[in-house]
Amino acid sequence: MQVSAEEVRACASRAKVAAAQLAPLSRAPKDAALLGMAEALLARSGELLAANEQDVAAARAGGMSDAMVDRLTLTQARLAAMADGLRQVAGLVDPVGEVVRGRVLPNGMELRQVRVPLGVVGIIYEARPNVTVDAAGLCLKSGNAVLLRGSASAVRSNTAIVAVLRDAIVAAGLPADAVQLVPGVDHESVKHLMRARGLVDVLIPRGGANLIRTVVEESTVPVIETGVGNCHVYVDADADLDMAVDITVNSKTQRVSVCNAAETLLVHADVAADFLPRVLAALAEKGVTVHGDEAVRDVDPNAVPATEDDWYAEYLSYDMAVKVVPSLDAAVEHIRHYGSGHTESIVTRSLAAARRFIATCDSAAVMVNASTRFTDGERFGMGAEIGISTQKLHARGPMGLPELTSTTWVAFGDGHLV
Amino acid sequence: MQVSAEEVRACASRAKVAAAQLAPLSRAPKDAALLGMAEALLARSGELLAANEQDVAAARAGGMSDAMVDRLTLTQARLAAMADGLRQVAGLVDPVGEVVRGRVLPNGMELRQVRVPLGVVGIIYEARPNVTVDAAGLCLKSGNAVLLRGSASAVRSNTAIVAVLRDAIVAAGLPADAVQLVPGVDHESVKHLMRARGLVDVLIPRGGANLIRTVVEESTVPVIETGVGNCHVYVDADADLDMAVDITVNSKTQRVSVCNAAETLLVHADVAADFLPRVLAALAEKGVTVHGDEAVRDVDPNAVPATEDDWYAEYLSYDMAVKVVPSLDAAVEHIRHYGSGHTESIVTRSLAAARRFIATCDSAAVMVNASTRFTDGERFGMGAEIGISTQKLHARGPMGLPELTSTTWVAFGDGHLV
Numbered sequence: 001m002q003v004s005a006e007e008v009r010a011c012a013s014r015a016k017v018a019a020a021q022l023a024p025l026s027r028a029p030k031d032a033a034l035l036g037m038a039e040a041l042l043a044r045s046g047e048l049l050a051a052n053e054q055d056v057a058a059a060r061a062g063g064m065s066d067a068m069v070d071r072l073t074l075t076q077a078r079l080a081a082m083a084d085g086l087r088q089v090a091g092l093v094d095p096v097g098e099v100v101r102g103r104v105l106p107n108g109m110e111l112r113q114v115r116v117p118l119g120v121v122g123i124i125y126e127a128r129p130n131v132t133v134d135a136a137g138l139c140l141k142s143g144n145a146v147l148l149r150g151s152a153s154a155v156r157s158n159t160a161i162v163a164v165l166r167d168a169i170v171a172a173g174l175p176a177d178a179v180q181l182v183p184g185v186d187h188e189s190v191k192h193l194m195r196a197r198g199l200v201d202v203l204i205p206r207g208g209a210n211l212i213r214t215v216v217e218e219s220t221v222p223v224i225e226t227g228v229g230n231c232h233v234y235v236d237a238d239a240d241l242d243m244a245v246d247i248t249v250n251s252k253t254q255r256v257s258v259c260n261a262a263e264t265l266l267v268h269a270d271v272a273a274d275f276l277p278r279v280l281a282a283l284a285e286k287g288v289t290v291h292g293d294e295a296v297r298d299v300d301p302n303a304v305p306a307t308e309d310d311w312y313a314e315y316l317s318y319d320m321a322v323k324v325v326p327s328l329d330a331a332v333e334h335i336r337h338y339g340s341g342h343t344e345s346i347v348t349r350s351l352a353a354a355r356r357f358i359a360t361c362d363s364a365a366v367m368v369n370a371s372t373r374f375t376d377g378e379r380f381g382m383g384a385e386i387g388i389s390t391q392k393l394h395a396r397g398p399m400g401l402p403e404l405t406s407t408t409w410v411a412f413g414d415g416h417l418v
Numbered sequence: 419m420q421v422s423a424e425e426v427r428a429c430a431s432r433a434k435v436a437a438a439q440l441a442p443l444s445r446a447p448k449d450a451a452l453l454g455m456a457e458a459l460l461a462r463s464g465e466l467l468a469a470n471e472q473d474v475a476a477a478r479a480g481g482m483s484d485a486m487v488d489r490l491t492l493t494q495a496r497l498a499a500m501a502d503g504l505r506q507v508a509g510l511v512d513p514v515g516e517v518v519r520g521r522v523l524p525n526g527m528e529l530r531q532v533r534v535p536l537g538v539v540g541i542i543y544e545a546r547p548n549v550t551v552d553a554a555g556l557c558l559k560s561g562n563a564v565l566l567r568g569s570a571s572a573v574r575s576n577t578a579i580v581a582v583l584r585d586a587i588v589a590a591g592l593p594a595d596a597v598q599l600v601p602g603v604d605h606e607s608v609k610h611l612m613r614a615r616g617l618v619d620v621l622i623p624r625g626g627a628n629l630i631r632t633v634v635e636e637s638t639v640p641v642i643e644t645g646v647g648n649c650h651v652y653v654d655a656d657a658d659l660d661m662a663v664d665i666t667v668n669s670k671t672q673r674v675s676v677c678n679a680a681e682t683l684l685v686h687a688d689v690a691a692d693f694l695p696r697v698l699a700a701l702a703e704k705g706v707t708v709h710g711d712e713a714v715r716d717v718d719p720n721a722v723p724a725t726e727d728d729w730y731a732e733y734l735s736y737d738m739a740v741k742v743v744p745s746l747d748a749a750v751e752h753i754r755h756y757g758s759g760h761t762e763s764i765v766t767r768s769l770a771a772a773r774r775f776i777a778t779c780d781s782a783a784v785m786v787n788a789s790t791r792f793t794d795g796e797r798f799g800m801g802a803e804i805g806i807s808t809q810k811l812h813a814r815g816p817m818g819l820p821e822l823t824s825t826t827w828v829a830f831g832d833g834h835l836v
Contacts, residue, residue, distance in 0.1 A: 020754065024777040105799055109788060118810050119780070197634070201810050216615070220635050222811040243833040250835040336438070358828055359442040362537070370527060370831025379836070380827070381523055392536050392619050392824035393640040394812035406810035409798070410776055413788025415661040417668040418797070 003184030008192035011180055012147060012199035015120045018177035019145040023117050025174075027094035030141055033172035034090040037137065038083035040168040041161075045079050051160035052129065059153050071128050072154055082133040085384065089137040092383040095401040096143045110412040115405040117143030119201040122182070122193050123386070124149045124215060126207035129157040136165050136179045138386050142404035145178050147200065149193060152185035194219035201406075204399075206387050209314070224395060226387035229259030229342035230314045231372040234331040234357065235279075236348035237270040243369060244275060244347040245282050251345060251372040253286045257316050259388060260343050260375045264311065264321040266331045269295075272324045276300070280322075288318045295324035311338040328353055332360045339363065341390050343375040364390055364397040421602030426610035429598055430617035433538045433563040436595035440561045441535050443592075445512035448559055451590035452508040455555065456501035458586040459579075463497050469578035470547065477571050489546050490572055500551040503802065507555040510801040513819040514561045528830040533823040535561030537619040540600070540611050541804070542567045542633060544625035547575040554583050554597045556804050560822035563596050565618065567611060570603035612637035619824075620812075624805050627732070642813060644805035647677030647760035648732045649790040652749040652775065653697075654766035655688040661787060662765040663697050669763060669790040671704045675734050677806060678761050678793045682729065682739040684749040687713075690742045694718070698740075706736045713742035729756040746771055750778045757781065759808050761793040782808055782815040 022030075041048065052074040059069050095115050102112030121144045123135045132148055139146035150158040158181055166176040182189055194203065197220040204224050205215040215223055233251050235244040251262035267275055276299045283290060290296065291310040292303035303322070310321040311334070325331045328346075335344055345367035346357040354368045365375040375397060377385025382400035389395040395403035440448075459466065470492040477487050513533050520530030539562045541553045550566055557564035568576040576599055584594040600607055612621065615638040622642050623633040633641055651669050653662040669680035685693055694717045698708060708714065709728040710721035721740070728739040729752070743749045746764075753762055763785035764775040772786045783793040793815060795803025800818035807813040813821035 020778070020780070023780070103799065105797075109792065111798060113815075116780075217638055222640070222809060224811075240833070246833060246835055254836050354830075358826075360438070362438070362441070362534075363826065365827040365829065368828075368830045370829055370834040371836050373836035374527065374829060374831075374834065375827065379523075380529060381521065391640060393642075396824050397531075397827045406814050408776075408781065409783040409793065409815045410786070411783065411788055411792060412772075412786045413792075415658070415664060416788040416792065417664055418672050418789050418791035 002186060003189045003192070005192045005195070007183050008189060009196055009199060011182055012120060012193070012196045014177040015145040015147055015180055016199055018175040019117065019119045021175050022140070022143045022145060022178055023096075023119075025143060029172065029174060030094065030143070031090040033140060033169050033174050034086050034137055036168040036172045037165050038086040038090075040164045041079050041083045041086070041133065044164050045076060048079060048157070048160050048164065049074055049076070052157040055154055055156045064153065072157070074129060074157060078130065082130050085130075085134055086137045089141050089384055092141065092401060094141065095405050098402075100407055107416060108414065109416050111409065113407045113409050115402065116408045118404060118406050120145050120147060120199060121404065122147040122149065122200045122203040122221065124190055124193070124203065124205045124207070124211065126151045126211065129154050129161060131206065132158050132161045133165070134384065135386060136162075138384060138401060138404060140169070140178055142401045144404055145180075147180055147182050147193065149182040149190060155185050190215070191218065194221060197221050204387055224387070224389050224399070225391040226389055227259045228314055228340045228390060229261070229388075230264065230312065230338065230340040231260060231262045231343045231345075232264045232266055232335050232339060233262045233345045233347065233372065234266045234328070234335070235268060235271060235275055236328060236346055236350060236353045237268040238350040238353055239268075239271060239275075239347040240349060241271065241275050241278065245279050247345060247347055247369070247371050248279050249282050249286060252283065252288060252320050253318070254371070254373050256318055258373075259314075260373050261316070262320070262345070262372045263313060263315050264323070264338070266323055266325050266334060268328070268331070269324050269326050276324075283320060286318070288320050291319060291321045293323045296322045314340065328356060329360070332357065336362055342388070343367065343372045345370060345372045364388070420604060421607045421610070423610045423613070425601050426607060427614055427617060429600055430538060430565060430611070430614045432595040433565055433598055434617055436593040437535065437537045437563040439593050440558070440563060440596055441514075441537075443561060447590065447592060448512065448561070449508040451558060451587050451592050452504050452555055454586040454590045455583050456504040456508075458582045459497055459501045459504070459551065462582050463494060466497060466575070466578050466582065467492055467494070470575040473572055473574045482571065490575070492547060492575060496548065500548050503548075503552055504555045507559050507802055510559065510819060512559065513823050516820070518825055525834060526832065527834050529827065531825045531827050533820065534826045536822060536824050538563050538565060538617060539822065540565040540567065540618045540621040540639065542608055542611070542621065542623045542625070542629065544569045544629065547572050547579060549624065550576050550579045551583070552802065553804060554580075556802060556819060556822060558587070558596055560819050562822055563598075565598055565600050565611065567600040567608060573603050608633075609636065612639060615639050622805055642805070642807050642817070643809040644807055645677045646732055646758045646808060647679070647806075648682065648730065648756065648758040649678060649680045649761045649763075650682045650684055650753050650757060651680045651763045651765065651790065652684045652746070652753070653686060653689060653693055654746060654764055654768060654771045655686040656768040656771055657686075657689060657693075657765040658767060659689060659693050659696065662693060663700050665763060665765055665787070665789050666697050667700050667704060670701065670706060670738050671736065672789070672791050674736055676791075677732075678791050679734070680738070680763070680790045681731060681733050682741070682756070684741055684743050684752060686746070686749070687742050687744050694742075701738060704736070706738050709737060709739045711741045714740045732758065746774060747778070750775065754780055760806065761785065761790045763788060763790045782806070
């Protein structure tokens with residue numbers, strides 16, 4: 001049965017009421033709730049694993065691939081990791097109340113800009129039930145009420161998890177509606193959520209390119225676009241070629257299914273003759289299929305001819321597009337044209353080249369002599385992330401707790417008039 | 419003749435090319451261009467005033483109100499003020515390149531988050547030609563290319579102004595397409611702009627509620643909502659009542675046509691008997707029509723009965739809705755329900771009341787014992803503003819130069835692998 005707009009709006013309205021109660025809280029009660037949530041996940045693991053078994057059985061019956069079933073599956077160890085994640089979030093500094101800027105104005109008024117929660121955050125995501133816990137934890141810590149819209153395949157797991165989290169939240173004296181599952185598993189439910197402007201402050205879609213495009217196109221609620229990563233490694237004329245091989249292989253193969261894995265390798269023509277044989281051999285050893293331009297195929301006749309689509313591709317697999325470029329500027333031009341603005345890495349010993357690459361690439365993150373895989377909230381020392389923004393508004397790159405806040409200007413006067 | 423999507427997209431593509439050239443610039447060439455633009459406005463005032471005269475004549479012939487014609491009209495003095503505004507922007511610190519955060523990570527990588535331009539900023543606005551100059555100046559200073567879509571009534575003035583600005587930009591060695599007027603004056607042109615995702619990084623609508631709603635509903639380009647201001651003054655039980663009269667009158671009447679003027683006065687029941695006669699007399703003296711609830715009409719039988727619509731109204735006129743509330747919390751509840759999240763002011767001597775009002779109001783700015791009229795980029799010491807955001811994402815309250823930027827993460831490694 002399709003969910004009605006009224007049901008989704010009622011859910012969002014409850015979130016708005018909860019958000020007003022969460023906003024003025026100091027850190028201690030929020031941390032207590034997070035620790036209680038962690039404990040409850042472990043204490044009630046039996047019912048969570050039972051609910052998850054039903055999802056997994058239904059997924060297998062429906063012909064879901066083994067890799068996807070693995071992402072869906074909960075185990076005692078995975079529940080322990082989720083609980084540990086909540087405890088880590090409890091250990092992070094509360095972003096709410098941070099004074100971002102402030103001064104006494106010439107007229108004597110005291111002015112400050114203070115971090116406040118965004119309010120109601122909607123997350124639309126696919127498959128993995130651990131996102132349910134991560135998102136709930138980060139939103140609660142930052143004083144936001146969260147609306148979770150997971151995938152149909154995980155609905156039993158998510159329902160059970162949210163029930164456990166809500167009980168723990170109530171036990172800690174906070175409003176249960178701080179964390180809600182959005183009713184409905186069809187597209188209607190997402191559609192109603194996307195039209196709930198005024199009730200929902202931001203929507204964060206996490207998932208495939210299609211999901212993200214739909215939300216961006218149809219939502220009247222402000223959206224933060226996340227995740228599509230066509231990341232590049234550029235090997236400069238002045239690169240340490242051993243380092244360049246290692247960075248290329250690590251960026252491509254350390255984990256191929258993630259958005260910060262590299263998809264395209266660009267090689268300066270001056271080092272192509274030296275570098276290509278070495279990097280292509282190293283990639284072949286890892287089982288990577290190379291999609292190359294003519295210069296690449298001259299070195300490796302086994303390389304698949306690269307088409308225009310390859311330069312745009314986010315493979316998320318053991319495939320890599322490889323191209324020889326005449327200059328750093330040509331590499332940047334390629335990246336700006338075909339890239340998704342996620343992460344680019346330059347390998348070079350030249351300070352001038354590094355500076356020019358940084359100044360002209362237009363991406364959320366630029367690595368100099370480091371793997372693209374470093375673009376990650378935890379690796380950046382932010383503690384945890386709710387996603388990686390590839391848009392420029394509000395947040396860019398890994399989004400941690402501060403990115404889940406807005407600000408308010410507060411001014412103290414003494415009868416000041418204009 | 420309607421403008422085609424291709425024409426608007428071509429214009430945005432040119433802006434994107436210009437934006438890439440502006441992004442790596444340091445402050446000096448941008449300031450030189452701004453000073454040249456200021457000089458050119460004065461040197462070529464003759465052609466600007468002539469173009470404006472045609473707009474004004476057409477507007478009068480079309481029956482435009484005197485107030486609107488006044489907003490449209492350019493004079494030598496107004497051109498001088500516009501030139502002066504550009505010089506002030508040249509004097510502001512360049513937001514681009516500011517290191518927002520940074521640290522050495524435990525693994526030795528150096529990480530920093532640096533301000534960069536947004537890229538291409540689209541501004542959709544009504545009537546006043548000075549916005550053309552202000553927006554061009556602020557966007558250029560922050561390294562952005564700007565697409566200006568002014569109203570049909572000002573098209574001759576805007577065309578002439580943009581021609582002058584572009585000449586000055588070229589003379590300073592920067593790309594002319596840093597500043598462009600979007601072709602077309604009908605809704606089609608706005609529509610194409612709103613669908614140019616990937617070419618335009620942000621749209622800022624400045625104007626009436628209808629324009630803003632349309633852009634929010636229809637745009638796939640990220641939008642920053644500005645301007646609608648249903649601002650409140652709340653007079654607490656513990657207020658200095660003389661100060662409260664002054665702040666109410668100043669917030670309401672100092673300039674009624676602006677978004678930070680107060681529209682609703684909320685009075686704590688404990689001081690209503692003392693305060694209402696005084697404030698109503700003071701408002702009457704300024705020619706303000708009061709729309710009151712029953713308690714207010716008991717004091718002033720001339721007050722118009724307030725309807726539900728009055729609590730929502732952004733009058734922008736000599737009208738004020740006035741209501742007696744039983745408590746501070748009731749005042750905040752009213753503000754959260756009917757307000758637009760712009761600016762609220764509390765008049766009180768109680769620290770506890772001030773703290774509670776700040777913590778529970780959910781608005782871009784909260785004033786304690788000061789006029790709502792202070793919410794303004796220049797008064798906040800930000801130098802100039804491109805608008806006042808009433809949404810929570812990216813920017814909230816007056817938007818100055820930093821709000822016209824995004825950030826990039828830059829990491830320096832030494833062959834770091836994950």
